[in-house]
Amino acid sequence: MLTPADLDTLLLTFKVASIATLLMLLLGTPLAWWLARTHSAWKGMINAIVALPLVLPPTVLGFYLLVLMGPSGAIGEFTNWLGLGTLPFTFAGLVIASVLYSMPFVVQPLQAAFTTIGEQPLEAAATLRAGPLDTFFSVVVPLAKPGFLTAAILGFTHTVGEFGVVLMVGGNIPDKTRVVSVQIYNHVEALEYSEAHWLAGVLLVFSFSVLLVLYTVLKTQPVAHQLK
Amino acid sequence: MTQPITACFQLDYGAFQLAVDLCLPGSGITMLFGHSGSGKTTLLRCIAGLQHAPQGFLEINGSCWQDSERGVFLPTHKRSLGYVFQEANLFAHLTVENNLQFGLKRIGKPSNTADLQHILELLGIGHLLKRMPDRLSGGERQRVAIARALVLNPEVLLMDEPLAALDFKRKQEILPFLGRLHQELSIPVLYVTHSQQEVAQLADHLVILADGRSLASGPLSETLSRLDVPLAQDRDAATVWPVTVSEHEIDYHLTRVTFTGGTLSLPMVDAAIGTPLRVQIFARDVSIALEVPAATSILNVLPASITGLADDRGGQSVVRLQVGNQALLAHITRKSAFLLGLQAGMAVYVQIKGTSILN
Numbered sequence: 144m145l146t147p148a149d150l151d152t153l154l155l156t157f158k159v160a161s162i163a164t165l166l167m168l169l170l171g172t173p174l175a176w177w178l179a180r181t182h183s184a185w186k187g188m189i190n191a192i193v194a195l196p197l198v199l200p201p202t203v204l205g206f207y208l209l210v211l212m213g214p215s216g217a218i219g220e221f222t223n224w225l226g227l228g229t230l231p232f233t234f235a236g237l238v239i240a241s242v243l244y245s246m247p248f249v250v251q252p253l254q255a256a257f258t259t260i261g262e263q264p265l266e267a268a269a270t271l272r273a274g275p276l277d278t279f280f281s282v283v284v285p286l287a288k289p290g291f292l293t294a295a296i297l298g299f300t301h302t303v304g305e306f307g308v309v310l311m312v313g314g315n316i317p318d319k320t321r322v323v324s325v326q327i328y329n330h331v332e333a334l335e336y337s338e339a340h341w342l343a344g345v346l347l348v349f350s351f352s353v354l355l356v357l358y359t360v361l362k363t364q365p366v367a368h369q370l371k
Numbered sequence: 372m373t374q375p376i377t378a379c380f381q382l383d384y385g386a387f388q389l390a391v392d393l394c395l396p397g398s399g400i401t402m403l404f405g406h407s408g409s410g411k412t413t414l415l416r417c418i419a420g421l422q423h424a425p426q427g428f429l430e431i432n433g434s435c436w437q438d439s440e441r442g443v444f445l446p447t448h449k450r451s452l453g454y455v456f457q458e459a460n461l462f463a464h465l466t467v468e469n470n471l472q473f474g475l476k477r478i479g480k481p482s483n484t485a486d487l488q489h490i491l492e493l494l495g496i497g498h499l500l501k502r503m504p505d506r507l508s509g510g511e512r513q514r515v516a517i518a519r520a521l522v523l524n525p526e527v528l529l530m531d532e533p534l535a536a537l538d539f540k541r542k543q544e545i546l547p548f549l550g551r552l553h554q555e556l557s558i559p560v561l562y563v564t565h566s567q568q569e570v571a572q573l574a575d576h577l578v579i580l581a582d583g584r585s586l587a588s589g590p591l592s593e594t595l596s597r598l599d600v601p602l603a604q605d606r607d608a609a610t611v612w613p614v615t616v617s618e619h620e621i622d623y624h625l626t627r628v629t630f631t632g633g634t635l636s637l638p639m640v641d642a643a644i645g646t647p648l649r650v651q652i653f654a655r656d657v658s659i660a661l662e663v664p665a666a667t668s669i670l671n672v673l674p675a676s677i678t679g680l681a682d683d684r685g686g687q688s689v690v691r692l693q694v695g696n697q698a699l700l701a702h703i704t705r706k707s708a709f710l711l712g713l714q715a716g717m718a719v720y721v722q723i724k725g726t727s728i729l730n
Contacts, residue, residue, distance in 0.1 A: 263460050266421050269447035270454035270529075271474035271519070277448075281473075285464040 145341050151318055152326040153345065159234070159322060160302040163241040167249040167298045168291070170242070175253035176279075194251070196244045205311025208240050212312070230312075237313040237320050241302045248297040256290025257283065289361050296357050300350055373397030373432050373559060376527065380417045381426040389413050389424065389583040397432060399575035400553055400560045404567075404602075410583035411563045415531050418561065419454050420447040432526045448477075453520025453558075455530040459512035461504040467515050468500040474523045487522055493555065494518045494548050510541035514548060521556070530562045534569065549573055567602075570595075571611050571651045572729045596691050596698035598681040603689050603700055608654040611729070612697050616646045625670075632695010636670040637726055649729040656725040657701035659690060661711055663720055671723035675699065677715050680708065688713075692721060 145153070178190060196204055211218045212230040219229045230236030260283060268278040284291070306324040313320030315329070323342055330339035376395040382388065389410045395401045403411040416422040418429060420436065423444060429437040431452075436445045461470050471487070491497040494514045504512060513533055520528060533549075534542045546569075553560075553573060564570060570577060570591070577594040579586045579602060587600045595602065595610050602608060614628035614635065626640040628648060635650065642648065664672060678698070679691035688708040690701040699721060713719070 263456065263458070264462060266447075267454075267456065267460045267462070268473075269421070270419060270452060271523070272448050272477035273473070274446075274448050277477070282462060282464075286462075 145345070146338060148317065149323075149326060149338065149342055152321050152323050153342075155318065155320075156303055156322040156324075159237055159241055160299045162238050163245060163302045164249075164295055164299045166238070166242050167246055168295060171246060171249040171253055171294065171298075175250045176257055176283075178250070179254045179257035194247050197247050201244065201305060201307025202311055204244060205240065205308040208236075208243070208308070208312050212236055212239075232312075232314045232316060232320060234319055237309060237322075240308045240312040241305060244305055244308045245298045245301045248301045249294040252290050252293040252297065253287065256287040256293075260286050292361055293357060296353055300353050303346070304350065373526075373557070374430075376401075376432075376559065376561075377428065377430040378414070378418055379428040380414065380424040382413070382417065382422070382424040387413075387583060389417070391580070391583070391585045393578060393585055393588055395561070395578070395588070396559065396576050398557060398559050400562055400573050401576040401578060402570050402574040403561060403563045403578050403580060404565065404570055404574075405580035406565055408582075409580040411565075411580045412531055413583075414580065415529050415561060415563050418527075419452055419529055420445060420450055421454075434526070451523070451526040453523055453525040453528040455513070455516050455520050455528070455533045457532045457535050459504070459509075459516035461507075461512055461515060461519070463504055465504075466500065467496065467502050467504070467507070470504070470515060471500075471519050471522055474519065478523060486524065490518050490521050493551055508541070509537050510544045513537060513541075513545060517548070517552075521552075521558070525558060528558050528560045530560060532563050532565070534566070535564075546572060567605070567607055567609070571609060572649070574611075592698050596700050598679050598689055598691050603654070603681070603691070604683050604687075606655070608689070608700055608702065609651050610654075610697070610699050612650045612652065614648050614650050616640060616642050616644050616648060618644070630695060630697055632697060633673050635673075635723070635726065637728060640728055651727045651729055652699060652723055653725070653727075654689065654700035654702040656723060657692075657699060658722045658724065659692075659701055659703060659707075659711065659713065660720045660722060664722065667722065669722045669724060671726070673721050673723070675719055675721045677713060677717045677719060679715055680713060682708075692719070694721065 174193070178186060209231050210216050212222070213219045214223065214229050222228065222230055230239060264282050264286060265278055268282045273281060304324060306328070309320065309322055309325055313322070315321050315325050323346060327339050327342045330336070330342065375397050378395065379392040381390050387408070387410065391414060403414060405411045413422060417424045417427060426439050427437045428439070429435070435443055436450050437443060462473065465473065494517060496511065496514050496518055499507060499511060499515065507515065517533065534545060537545065550573065562573065574591045576589070577591050578588040579594065579600050587594050587597050592610055592612065594600070597603060612630050614630045616626060617629045617634065618627040619639065620627065624639045626637045628635050628637055628650065637650065640648065673694050675692040675694045677690060678693050681689045682705055683689065686705050688703055688705045690703060690708065690713060692699045692701060701721065
């Protein structure tokens with residue numbers, strides 16, 4: 144059975160993933176919009192930076208974040224100066240690390256959706272008196288809905304599944320930074336296989352169901368078919 | 372009623388340059404005609420503000436939309452225009468009705484039901500309101516797109532090859548609607564096309580574009596018959612005359628029509644006396660005689676005077692004639708022109724072998 148401690152880690156995990164997903168959508172949407180439309184020389188560079196967490200070992204990303212956010216890192220000095228203390232081993236630090244780590248899973252589907260929409264609906268909206276912001280919310284968002292759903296689901300599930308970055312930046316502090324993946328590791332370390340099974344099973348079923356929804360329900364209307 | 376449109380743009384893309392300075396009528400259909408790469412669509416997009424020509428001046432019905440000298444450039448969504456794209460470009464996530472309402476909501480005008488009804492009726496789309504765009508045929512989609520632009524009652528309607536993406540049948544389905552728009556609405560229309568047929572059928576004013584420049588701009592008949600533009604040399608060169616039905620000769624299955632300066636016999640037209648029509652006369656169907664042909668099977672023999680001659684590089688001469696107030700083109704062989712001693716100013720007779728009625 145799931146222990147109360149396990150339930151706490153599950154709750155914390157979903158809290159981190161929800162806040163991180165929200166932040167990623169807020170930050171990733173303008174970024175993806177810019178990437179989908181810009182002809183800037185910086186596009187390749189930014190694309191590469193956004194995609195970096197896809198290929199980097201999470202421990203490497205976690206290590207750099209730990210150093211940067213630590214007391215003598217640039218970010219650490221800044222947050223200290225703001226009077227916020229340092230971020231490693233805090234809930235906020237964990238959320239920030241998650242955002243960076245899972246960002247490509249949000250930006251890339253959005254970027255693809257925006258690129259597929261193309262210029263034409265935007266021009267049509269402009270000739271019908273819709274300003275740029277109006278066009279974004281009344282034309283782009285509805286047309287890119289499958290992209291937003293994919294981005295949110297992938298960003299959320301990927302955050303739930305992270306381990307390396309969490310361990311480096313968040314540590315293993317109960318109720319603060321101890322998420323499911325770390326708790327499973329703890330159980331296994333302590334040879335509590337039955338508890339590990341329960342938690343692992345919950346994650347497996349959760350992740351599979353979400354992906355099933357993504358690939359069956361949403362596949363009925365992929366992004367490309369939204370356009371006429 | 373409406374003031375003329377002044378459109379002056381300069382734009383340099385390296386491989387392509389646009390440099391036009393046009394004064395266009397504030398009513399009727401103005402066709403921007405040219406082959407692909409002539410800059411006609413770029414010009415239309417500059418007028419819409421979808422493309423920003425670094426140097427430009429644009430005034431529509433007295434309001435200035437662009438004046439680069441003064442740093443004025445009104446963004447597209449602040450211009451009172453309607454735009455019909457080559458592909459209908461309807462919003463796929465909205466029903467036909469919501470597509471039509473999209474612009475109306477934004478100009479804060481309560482949808483004037485009478486106007487809307489009239490436009491729905493004019494374009495025959497009243498029964499489609501609840502449909503999604505992907506449940507429409509290509510022709511229906513384009514009609515909805517035209518209605519969506521028209522309901523805003525804009526200062527100018529811009530149409531970018533609205534029929535080009537449609538097959539012949541769908542074109543025939545939409546052309547009558549465009550003809551009716553023409554008769555019933557007072558909004559000036561700028562219409563981009565590469566089809567001489569659409570020009571003949573719909574244009575009041577014609578602008579011929581090539582390589583980003585305007586070769587000619589003027590009333591339809593005048594511009595079609597200009598010898599200094601390549602159109603007059605074209606195999607399908609033709610002039611278009613406005614005529615009025617004056618008499619039906621039922622026994623012969625003929626209709627007589629009058630134009631300023633004479634009458635013509637046409638194959639029977641199903642139209643009441645007094646109906647205005649457009650008649651297209653291809654230059655290849657016109658021949659020239661120095662005297663009234665004594666006996667000929669050709670019914671339409673009219674006195675004319677030669678107003679110009681041009682040779683193509685082959686064996687063909689293009690003769691420009693004046694019949695009454697109407698200009699006419701004739702394609703004849705260069706040898707005939709030489710043998711008859713044709714010269715500008717001569718009085719001759721033209722025989723018109725065939726005509727086609729356009730509406």
